[in-house]
Every structure is written in C-alpha cells, then in structure tokens.
Amino acid sequence: MFIAEKLKWFADRDPDKVITSFKGKEISYRDFYRKAENLAGYLQELGYLKEDRLALLLTNSDSFLICYYACQIGGITILPINTKLAPPEVEYILAHSEVKGIIYDDQFAGVVHSIGEKLPALQDTICVKGKFEEIIVGERQVKKPELLEEDTAVIFYTSGTTGRPKGVMLTHKNVAAIAAIWSESMEMDAHDRMHIVAPLFHCAASHVFSIPVIYKGGMVIIEEAFSPETTIRTMEQERATIFFGVPAMYSILLNMPSLEQADLSHLRLFCYGAAPMPYELIRKVKTLFPDVKVQNLYGQTENSPGATTLKDAYALEKVGSVGKPLPQTEVRVVDIFGQPVPPGQVGEIIVKGPQVMKGYLKNEEETARTVKNGWMYSGDLGRFDEDGLLYIVDRKKDMLIRGGENVYPVEVEEVLYAIPEVLEAAVIGIPHEVYGEVPKAYIVLKEGETLSEEAVLAFCKTQLASFKVPAELEFLDTLPRNASGKVLKNVLRGQVKV
Known part of the structure; x- marks a missing residue:
C-alpha cells in the first residue's frame, strides 16, 4: 500500500485523531487528508500531470507534510530543497530538475522571484502565506492517477559535499518500503508521538520518522528547528514518545538543567544518526533516562535512507557500531572486485533492498557506478565484527x-x-x-x-x-x-x- 493510500485509510478509520501538531495547532487525519487532496486537485487544475515536478522551499511546518502528501495523492513528483542553500545553489537545482512549480515560505520570496525570471520552465510560484491557505480549504475534486511502483515519487538532492549535488530519484515503492521498514524497526504504532526538530527537507526527518509514524497511524510533533529550551518544553508538553537528534543535539540537551526537571515519562525511544555517538554521551543518556531505549540509525539518501540499525541492547556494548541490517535489507562489505570480505576486514559497504533508489536524475553514468545488479555502492568503508554488527570506518573519499x-x-x-x-x-x-x-x-x-x-x-x-x-x-x-x-x-x- 502506497503512503497516500495508507493516509486515506487512517483518515476514514479514525478521522478525528490528530496527525500533526505545529506551534499549538493540531490537525486531524480527516482535515489533513482533505487539505492535501484539495492541493492535489488545484495542481491538477493548473495542468500538473503524473511525474511533473513540484519543488518545496519550506522550513518545518505542517504545510510541508501537506504538500508532500498532496503530491503523492496526485502522482506529482515532490522535490524538497535545502532552505540553507545560497540562491545560486537553489537556482541550479531548479534548473537541473526542470520543476514546473515551487511552493515556498514568504521569507524566500525574493530568492524565488529573482530565480524565476531566469527559469522559463518554472510556471507556478505559490507562497504558503498567501493563496495556499485558500487552496487547501476548498472542495476540489482529484483525478487519482494510476500509480506504478517505479513512478518517481520524490527527488532529494544530495548535499553536494563533492561537486554538484545529484538528484536522487525515489519511487513510490521505495517510499512505501522505507516507511514499513523503519516503522517495524522502531516498533511504531498508532500511539506514537514523533518529535521532529531536524529539517523535513532532508530525507531522514521525512522518510525515517514522519512518514513511517503516519504509516502506522501515529502523530508528528513539528518544530521549526532545534532550540534546546523550546525542544525540551515541547517534548514535555506534547508528551513525545520518540525523539531524533544528531549527537551534537544530545550533547547540548544533556548540559541543560531543565532537561532533568522536565516530565518526559512518555518517552520510549531516543534515536540518533548522521555521526557517531561517543560512549560517554550514550552512558549519560541511559543514566538520566533508564527507561528510554537508544537506537542508532544508518542509511543514505540513495537508500531512502535505510541500511542498518543498532538497537538498545547493544547501545553500550557495541559503541561505534551502526548495527545489523534492517528488515527486507541485505548489507555486505566487499573488496574492489565486489566480493565479500571476512569479518574484521575493511571494505566498501553495499546495500540491497526495496528502498534502493531508482537512480540519479539525468545522470545515467553516475547511476551505473552506484547501483550494480541491485546493489547500492555506498562509498562508505566499513567492517563486520564476529557478531555480524557493522562498523563504519570512514567515507571512501575521506581515508x-x-x-x-x-x-x-x-x-x-x-x-x-x-x-x-x-x-x-x-x-x-x-x-x-x-x-x-x-x-x-x-x-x-x-x-x-x-x-x-x-x-x-x-x-x-x-x-x-x-x-x-x-x-x-x-x-x-x-x-x-x-x-x-x-x-x-x-x-x-x-x-x-x-
């Protein structure tokens, strides 16, 4: 079941349940689906067809997720853009992807209008503080297209730490698979209240946390950005059950006196990723919150993202490990010839599963280098230990x-x-x-x-x-x-x- 179908199922089954909370405003599953459907219908009225591309230049908000699901309903390919990019970088992505339109926050109006004059393919610019609100409260009809597993659902541009960023094309099959995989791995259910402070334009906040918890009928608590005091207060007031942050966030939070004073009894899971968590930091987290599990997550945009996870039982015993392969996922460490190496030996990490990308947009050569016989070559160097747990040694290019x-x-x-x-x-x-x-x-x-x-x-x-x-x-x-x-x-x- 694709994610838009799953959303509709919950909207029909439990319409009054809250799906998002943002700045004190809650939206029910019924209203959320209707808003997304209205936006999809409006875009179709403008002439958007299946796999036409729509960019988002939005900070964290409930509107971001409404836009995401609207595109899934209408079969339109969504393209979230990093809001921290400089105007020339945004212009490159819009030009390279040939998007038909863009939905943006008013703070980016100047950037959008100046870029729009240079891009004739960019037909529609919609500000969320203007006409957007009128669009999503209407009663528009949607012509639901026949969606195929290999249709492109979303394109995330890589951060471009080496050269120009590449557009990673993820299919409807990829998105549904990663939602099922992570919701199973984190044992999510309809009672979970996911606290999001990481940027939704990044695939981790969207595909590892927000969409998987909605896939199980849960709720997403959205913050515009990480701010220690606000984050602690929100975590307490909204009774969050799952929180995700990079290790630097945990280091900052653990130095806040208000953290120990807050009632965080609803929390059941702390997740982290993007960088290693030092032993001492994990020990502090588990000492302060003995009833909260800690889980490390590893993946890349090219695998939706999702490859392995280190669960709580190994949190202190296997510090530095990124754990074992996720459900439905195969992971190997191979030599330069693509052959598996024995435990303890360093090689390149490769990943296979239903979450592996369709390819890079307009870059068949790089796609062929990265995906071979269904295996995604990560560019990460790693090793397995004797217990079958994976350790990241480094990026291939960083050695x-x-x-x-x-x-x-x-x-x-x-x-x-x-x-x-x-x-x-x-x-x-x-x-x-x-x-x-x-x-x-x-x-x-x-x-x-x-x-x-x-x-x-x-x-x-x-x-x-x-x-x-x-x-x-x-x-x-x-x-x-x-x-x-x-x-x-x-x-x-x-x-x-x-």
Whole structure:
C-alpha cells in the first residue's frame, strides 16, 4: 500500500485523531487528508500531470507534510530543497530538475522571484502565506492517477559535499518500503508521538520518522528547528514518545538543567544518526533516562535512507557500531572486485533492498557506478565484527594514506570524543612533503572548558598508533555542517594552506 493510500485509510478509520501538531495547532487525519487532496486537485487544475515536478522551499511546518502528501495523492513528483542553500545553489537545482512549480515560505520570496525570471520552465510560484491557505480549504475534486511502483515519487538532492549535488530519484515503492521498514524497526504504532526538530527537507526527518509514524497511524510533533529550551518544553508538553537528534543535539540537551526537571515519562525511544555517538554521551543518556531505549540509525539518501540499525541492547556494548541490517535489507562489505570480505576486514559497504533508489536524475553514468545488479555502492568503508554488527570506518573519499599506512579519520575522532572536555571533533588529511598526507584534527570544546594541544596529543598517543596521531591540531568555535548534521570536511579541507 502506497503512503497516500495508507493516509486515506487512517483518515476514514479514525478521522478525528490528530496527525500533526505545529506551534499549538493540531490537525486531524480527516482535515489533513482533505487539505492535501484539495492541493492535489488545484495542481491538477493548473495542468500538473503524473511525474511533473513540484519543488518545496519550506522550513518545518505542517504545510510541508501537506504538500508532500498532496503530491503523492496526485502522482506529482515532490522535490524538497535545502532552505540553507545560497540562491545560486537553489537556482541550479531548479534548473537541473526542470520543476514546473515551487511552493515556498514568504521569507524566500525574493530568492524565488529573482530565480524565476531566469527559469522559463518554472510556471507556478505559490507562497504558503498567501493563496495556499485558500487552496487547501476548498472542495476540489482529484483525478487519482494510476500509480506504478517505479513512478518517481520524490527527488532529494544530495548535499553536494563533492561537486554538484545529484538528484536522487525515489519511487513510490521505495517510499512505501522505507516507511514499513523503519516503522517495524522502531516498533511504531498508532500511539506514537514523533518529535521532529531536524529539517523535513532532508530525507531522514521525512522518510525515517514522519512518514513511517503516519504509516502506522501515529502523530508528528513539528518544530521549526532545534532550540534546546523550546525542544525540551515541547517534548514535555506534547508528551513525545520518540525523539531524533544528531549527537551534537544530545550533547547540548544533556548540559541543560531543565532537561532533568522536565516530565518526559512518555518517552520510549531516543534515536540518533548522521555521526557517531561517543560512549560517554550514550552512558549519560541511559543514566538520566533508564527507561528510554537508544537506537542508532544508518542509511543514505540513495537508500531512502535505510541500511542498518543498532538497537538498545547493544547501545553500550557495541559503541561505534551502526548495527545489523534492517528488515527486507541485505548489507555486505566487499573488496574492489565486489566480493565479500571476512569479518574484521575493511571494505566498501553495499546495500540491497526495496528502498534502493531508482537512480540519479539525468545522470545515467553516475547511476551505473552506484547501483550494480541491485546493489547500492555506498562509498562508505566499513567492517563486520564476529557478531555480524557493522562498523563504519570512514567515507571512501575521506581515508588518508600516511607514508603507506591507511588512516581512517573516524577512528581518530572516536579517540578525541573520549576526552571529557571535547564537544565535537573532525579529522582530515593534509598534504605533507615526506609522508604524502598526515591527519589534522579540528576540535570544539564544551562551553566553559579549556584544553591544551599538548594534553590532546598526549592522550592520543596512549590510544593510537603513532602514524594515526594528529600532526596538527586546531580549536574552532563550531564545525561546519550541512542541514542533516554531517560535518562538511570539504570546507575544512578548503581552509588548509598548501
């Protein structure tokens, strides 16, 4: 059952149940479906046909999800855009994807209008603070198209950490599969109240959390963005059962006195992803919330995203692991010839399942390099342990070679995270006239903490082989990150003086 059909089923079965809560405004399943149906009907009146593309330039809101489901109902391909991108980056995505229209927040009106003049294919621009409200409260009829499994439902553009961003095409089959997979893995049901602070334009917030919980008849609590005090207050007042954040968010929340004072007795699950969670941080979470399970999630846009998960039973025992394959999913670690390697040996992680993408938009060459015989080659280096749990060693492109020795930055970062004063750390390779490359570490300290370079290096020398110890160290106020919370190592590399 595709996700729009599942939404309709719940709207008919339990129409008065709340589906979204945003800034104190609640919408029922019945009203939500009707709003989405009205928008789909309006777009059809404008001439939108199956697989025509509609872009979203929206911050987190209930309107975002209404737009998403409207496109699923009408068979239109939705294209969420990162709201943190610069105008030239937005223009590239709109031009490359040849979208027919865009729905946007009023704060982006200037950007949309200036770009629209350069893009003749862009026919319709709709602001959510204007005509949008009139559209979704009408009584429009929808001609429901015959949707096929391989029709493109959504296109997410990758963050473009290397070169131009690529448009990942996900099908209706992909979206329904990932909703079923994650809802099963996190044991979601109609009683769950999912708390979303991560950006919905990113596939994780939409496809790992929001859509799976709606797929089970639950509720989505939406915040515009992460703000520690507001997030804690919302979590308490809305009686959230599941919360997702990147490790940096947990580090900030655990330093908030109000967290211990809040009544979070409804919480049952803390999820994290995008970066490793240090042992000490997981221990603090489990000490403060002994009845709340902790679950790590691993996947990429190209697999909807979903590959493996580390469940609570292994949270402290297997720190650093991303767990075992998800339901309906196969995961292998292979050598350069595509052959599986034995446990303990490092290779490229490949993934197979109903969630693997259709391909990259207008890029058959890159699609052929990434998807081979149904297997998606992730570009991540990893290894399985003897118990069948997967560990990410690093991105294939991030590995550096120092004098013939492989150095995996994630391994060095894990050691840096073990230093109590360290909030965040990132390691890259920098040029060296003798060794070719050597590791350089960037460190962000916790508020109010001090730490010397000598103390960091002394600790590293007790934990790492000498060739892995950072040759250089730099303290920063913050690490550059993209909207999904991943550190932009290309930005750090760009700061290196050659």
